[in-house]
Structures are given as C-alpha cells and as structure tokens.
Amino acid sequence: MTRWYKPRAETLIALGGVVLAWQLASYFFPPYLFPPVPAIAEKFLGIFVDRASLANAGATAARIFAGLTMSFLLGLALAFLMGRSDRSHRYVYPLLNLIQGIPALSWVVIAIIWFKGTEPRILFIMVATTVAAFSFQIFDAYRSMSKDLFEMTLSFRPSRRDLFRALILPTIVPGMLTAWKVNLGNAARVVVVAELVGATGGIGYQLLQQQQMFDMAGALAWTLVLVAFVLFAQQVIARIEGWLLAYRPTAERSA
C-alpha cells in the first residue's frame, strides 16, 4: 500500500535551515524585503480560514485541473493519431514540436487577443502549454509497447476494442501518470502567469495584489499555498500510481 509522504530528517533540516536564515535576514532588512517568518506563517494560515481567500485558491486549483484534463484528453487523441499511422505522425509531430517551442508568455499575449473572457483565456493558455508534453509522453509509452505481448494478444484474435482494453491501455498507464506528474508543475507555473494578466481571482491575481501593496509576507504566503497544492496533488497522483502499478516490483515502482 502506498503511504503518504513522510519527510526525512535531512529534508526537515534543509528546510529548517532556510527558515532560520530567512528569520535572521529579517532582523537586518526591512519587512518589505524579508518579513519575519511568523508574519508569513500568519498570512499563510489566514488564507485557510478566510472564505474569500480559500475561494481564490480553489479557483486556481480548478483552473489547473480543468486545463490539465482538457490537455490530457487532447494529448491522448493526438498520441493515438500519431500511433495509428506513420503518415499522421509525420504531420502531427512537427506541429507539436512547434507548439512546445512557443514560450508561455507568447501564449498569454495570443490568448488575450483571441479570447474575451478570463476563463477561456486561461484554459487556452493551459492547454497550449501542456498539450505537447502530454502527447509526447503518451505516444512514447504507446510506441514502447512490447511486440511480444502484442503478438501474443493478437494470437487470440481480439476485436480492436478488446485489444485496446486488454493491452494498449495498461501499457500506456505508466506514461499517462508520468505525464500528469510532469505537467502538474508546469501547469502551476503557467496558471499564475495567466492569472497575473487579466484574472480577477486566483493565486496569480492575489500575487499581483501583494506586489502592488509591497507585501512580501502576503506574496510568500500565496506562493506557499500554490506549492502546497502542487505537493498535495502530486501525492494524490502517487497514490493512484501505487494503486494502478501495484503489480510492479517495489524497486521498479519507486524508480
């Protein structure tokens, strides 16, 4: 059974060192540069007891989830399109490479020009910045499917649907989970940038507010909320991975 992450002593020492160094710096610098740790902690905890603040954090989480889900579905379809024929692979692969090369900020500008509402803009940016990674990772998992297992399954003369269910889907599950883990971090970074320009709520919007008030403690508190969300989501994925990949030997699973 997969257990929730338990930090090691070394991790706690390293993090504790940073906190200590920050607190020491707060004695020598003004609070708008290095606010004291208790002030950051107070702001951080305050977010969780204030309904409006929680709604802002929830909005960002929902945008990340919606963007990644949409991107995953599109990436899955593109990966299968590439896997089905060499010809479609030759068309789709360079397009995805091109999309992957466009910086997130360029997508922000394009989204602002193309879309009117905040949510469509953010959704578009999220999908545009993560769809290539989803497609490539799922396609790689599909391509690495064992020829031996394919022949063996084929020897039972399965229907196309059965072949997908019995062989292809279980083969690409590890690749899909890796794609989610990798894209979660990317999505968290991109959503904040997207919310900075044009959103009226969410963690990115809150960060903008803190910047305008020169409130470093508030900015750090909101950043920590985002980090906490990403860590929590990664733990959830790790739990799902532990359940779905229970068949793997322990060493292989944790690698």
Added chain:
Amino acid sequence: MSAQDAHAAAAAIDFRDVVKRFPRPDRREEWFLAVDRLSFEIAPGEMVAVLGRTGCGKSTMFNLLAGLIEPTEGAVRVLGHDPFREFDWFRGKMAVVFQNDRLMPWRTAIENVELGIELLGTSEEERRAIALGWLERLGLKGHERDYPHALSGGMRQRVSLARAFAVNPEILLCDEPFSALDELTGQRLREEYTQLVRENGKTSIFVTHSINEALQLGERILVFHRPARIALEARVAGGDREAIRRRVLAAMEARDAGADEIDR
C-alpha cells in the same frame, strides 16, 4: 470443392507449395527467401515436431500458421480455412505457446490464464472456474494471485501453457516454449504437455531445435532445411528411436547449397 480442397479440409493443417519472401531492408529490390515450396499435412489429433537449425524458417512457418503473415505463393489451410485472410474465424480455435512466456506483467497468474477466454466473451464466473482448474492442473494452486515477477521461469511457462489450454483450442502451436528452462523443469513440462495434448485430443505442432525434444513431443518429425522446406519426414511412434535420431541428425547436418541464396 476440388479434390485437393477436400483433402485440405480433412487435414487439420495443410501447407501446399508455400513460398515466403521478405524484402531485405539493407538492399533494394533484393528478397530474402525464408520458405521455399514448403508442403506438408498434419492430421487432426496428431502431434508433430518441426525441427531445424537456427534461421531455417521455423518461425516464419509458425507465423504463417498463426495467420500473422501472408504467404507470397502457395496456400496455407488450417481446419480448411485461410489463417491470414480468415483471421477472426480462428478465434478460440487455435492457441499459441511462445518461446518466452509473454505474460502480461499487470495481470496476476489467474488473470493471465483468463486472457484468451476473456477475449472470447466468456462470463467472469465461468472463466474464473476454467482458469482455476487449469492452474490447479498445472501445479500452480496457491499462486493464483501472484504477479508474473513473483513466479519462477518454470511457473511462468506453466501459466502460459494454462492460458493456451484454457481456450480449449483445436490446434496448439508451440514455438520452443521450454528451451529457456533448466533441464529438469523443461523435462517435467514436456511430460505434462504431452499428457495434456493427448488427454484433450488436440492437434499439436511443436517447433524446436532439439532432437530429444522433437523425439519426445512428436509422433512425427519434420526436419526443415534452410530456406524452409522438408528435408526429412520421420514417423516416431513405433519406430527405432536411435535410428530416427541418426537419420534426423544426418538430415540436419546435410549442407544445403541454396541456404543463403537470394531470390531476385
């Protein structure tokens, strides 16, 4: 139906002047001849061992039989049907045991055994009962819930045997399934295989490069030359095994002048 077709329908397996050429990936417009006018018949319920040196086209013949590739010339008929063109017709009628066990790592032993019958649309309850029966029969009781990585090589190959027998096929195709096992395990599995095939009245074609294995698993032995064509056909049942061994060995050692010929 012509007389030849009627004859082919009566045989479980019928290879008639089969030729298979593959394009050489490194040389344009050159072809590699893997099977050269191969003809043989196997009667229903017969156990035949196909013997030949490495690269003699045994696996190509095997893939033609399984319907995974199409012959360049000639005809392959299995139970009176074309295994390549009538691929779906053979669902549940033919099962293959491969050289390596080819177990799905994400399925437990019992789930691997259930694969074939699951694809046939058998109900969950029925397929569980069938799979349990075969696992027990092959000495794997207590290992039903084990994943392949937790099983030994011999146990894994037993699971793959159970997977093939579970679909209750009319024809069993085996491609050196015991060659990677230690001598003792291999010997035990060969005995179990022979017993199971005979008890269940299956037609079995067993590809191997070991004369001992062919003598043990074949009522008849077909020795292949390279490219694949019959160099010797020997009936084992009731014959002098030592004499057959000598004849088979001589046929295998005979140098085939056209072994590496390129058919343009």
